[in-house]
Amino acid sequence: MFSQLKRLGADSLLYAFMNVGTKLIAFALFPFYTHYFPDPAEMGVLGLIDRNFNLLTFLVIFGTDSALAFYYFEYKDKETREKYVRSVMTFRLTIVLILLLVFFAGGDWLSTLLFNSTKYTFLFYIAFGTLFLDTIISLVLTILRYEFKTKRVVLTTVAKMLLTAIFSMLIIAFIWTSLEGVLIGRLISVAIIMLVIIKPVSVYIRPLFDWEILKKILIYATPLVPASLAFYVISNANIFLLNEYSTKINVGIYESATKFATFITLLTTGIQLAWRPFSMSMKDKESSPKLFSSFYAIILLAGCFGVLTLATIMPFVVLMLSENYQSAYAYVAPISIATFLNFYYLIVSTGIFYSKQTKHVSIAFGIAAIISIVLGIVVIPMYDIWGAVIAYVVPYCVALFLVFRKSQKLYYVPFSGFKMAWTIFWLIAATVSIVYIQVKDLNSWLIAGVWIGFIVLILLIRMDKYFVKRK
Structure with missing residues (x-):
């Protein structure tokens, strides 16, 4: 028992460090944002956009995280595991693209519904770019987590949050003091992380439409x-x-x-x-x-x-x-x-x-x-x-x-x-x-x-x- 407890405890400690690090960075960013955005309404707009994209993230994942966890450990050979990961990646990115097409048709309506104005529609497009890249990164990090490469997951996640803070602050302070600056800072940070983990990304991002695998995943996930x-x-x-x-x-x-x-x-x-x-x-x-x-x-x-x-x-x-x-x-x-x-x-x-x-x-x-x-x-x-x-x-x-x-x-x-x-x-x-x-x-x-x-x-x-x- 104690050896298993030690393993779970060690991984949990590293993930706790990751959580503490990302939250401290987020807390440090808040006073900076309030300095450059003295009107609380602007932070409210950012909050509403984040809440809506949290909901979209649910739709993109569609329960496939739990399904992949089951089947990844169900099969021991590398080739079969890779097929399951690629199938999940293909499914998630397809959902992102469908949501983006829907937004192209009704983006102005959504912006008006939330903010009584269409001037915030562009913010959603930037957020969709981040969602697309983050969908890829999050799945790759999930696989690294399943392989117990905890240190790499922790360092990558903290680095992403730190880069978000740095680029958001630089853009807001010197280039574009607006909510667009905040979201573009996020987009740049996830793009850099994509380059850092490009090796596993290049393996799993190749589309795979295996209907038998997808059917099993969706039966578990739906x-x-x-x-x-x-x-x-x-x-x-x-x-x-x-x-x-x-x-x-x-x-x-x-x-x-x-x-x-x-x-x-x-x-x-x-x-x-x-x-x-x-x-x-x-x-x-x-x-x-x-x-x-x-x-x-x-x-x-x-x-x-x-x-x-x-x-x-x-x-x-x-x-x-x-x-x-x-x-x-x-x-x-x-x-x-x-x-x-x-x-x-x-x-x-x-x-x-x-x-x-x-x-x-x-x-x-x-x-x-x-x-x-x-x-x-x-x-x-x-x-x-x-x-x-x-x-x-x-x-x-x-x-x-x-x-x-x-x-x-x-x-x-x-x-x-x-x-x-x-x-x-x-x-x-x-x-x-x-x-x-x-x-x-x-x-x-x-x-x-x-x-x-x-x-x-x-x-x-x-x-x-x-x-x-x-x-």
């Missing part, structure tokens, strides 16, 4: 597409409903809290990137179920302590900001619970991906998306920002347990669903308790009591048993 759309609904419905039922100030506070809540991804992203190739490589080993149960417990507890740490320190982080944003600290940790659960379902869904029953992920998150909308309509008018938080956390809890229950039926891992539910319930209770205490008295010793109480409750159900070496 059921995951509704899940991606459901993720988008869950992540955005509460914001739109908060904007409908509350004020723009509260929307801004919630958005600020959401940005801080992404700190939890510094813990989860590395594990997430390492987990899929690791778990797939363990698929046929007899010892895997017991090994996975230990990982399930370790990752769950690490996430819980990460959330509680965030809840404890966040007031001292957020209170350093402008007074208008200080109230956001109360919502950061509760929102981060949803962020963690969105990651944790990938860990406990091993059976679904092993058995290729990926439709169950879409079903679970489809139900969660409906709950998100209905719950938001009910609770946001009553509880304002807290209503938005509730409409964000509850759907992820539901989706997680639906996915876990089905996964256990398909590939049993000796990990208790009751213990998982118990832990998450008391995590939510402890997080809310810490926030409540902080609102009353920021330096109260009762916060330490909440920590101790949570640890006692975890020991009560003997989560430690998952870490004992079993024969």
Whole structure:
């Protein structure tokens, strides 16, 4: 177990370094952008473009990342693996080109719909160029990740983000102080990265229309597409409903809290990137179920302590900001619970991906998306920002347990669903308790009591048993 844990831990640490590096670069860019774009409306335009292209990225990937992960480890010979990668690459680039043709026909309409003006249409064309190149790069990096070339993946990803920052700043400061400058900086950076990894790109970019392979990929992948759309609904419905039922100030506070809540991804992203190739490589080993149960417990507890740490320190982080944003600290940790659960379902869904029953992920998150909308309509008018938080956390809890229950039926891992539910319930209770205490008295010793109480409750159900070496 410990050798496998060491491998997963080493890869996770490198991916965590990558995540920290890219986020630090992004945070450093933000003050620069606000200096050259003092009108918040311009940053709003950039944000809306990014949100729309995030949705397009879902459509381009179309669940093929999970399908490729399965078949890449299903076959051992290099030639067959290469065919699968080339087929996925051909499929994704075809989708990008179709979307671009659609935009040629309706670009002005979309720009008018979003911004009441056609002057932003050109921004979408630049973004499409970046999407095209990034589609190629991301798939190549995925294969390098499957081959456990972690250092190369990390260095390439950080380099891409760093180049984006450098070229965006140079263009904005000296050539073109506009949103076009930001997007052109991104386009130049991905073009340079393409040249850096040109060897694997030249292998995988050759078109391959193998209908048998494509059919197998799409049968595996298509059921995951509704899940991606459901993720988008869950992540955005509460914001739109908060904007409908509350004020723009509260929307801004919630958005600020959401940005801080992404700190939890510094813990989860590395594990997430390492987990899929690791778990797939363990698929046929007899010892895997017991090994996975230990990982399930370790990752769950690490996430819980990460959330509680965030809840404890966040007031001292957020209170350093402008007074208008200080109230956001109360919502950061509760929102981060949803962020963690969105990651944790990938860990406990091993059976679904092993058995290729990926439709169950879409079903679970489809139900969660409906709950998100209905719950938001009910609770946001009553509880304002807290209503938005509730409409964000509850759907992820539901989706997680639906996915876990089905996964256990398909590939049993000796990990208790009751213990998982118990832990998450008391995590939510402890997080809310810490926030409540902080609102009353920021330096109260009762916060330490909440920590101790949570640890006692975890020991009560003997989560430690998952870490004992079993024969």
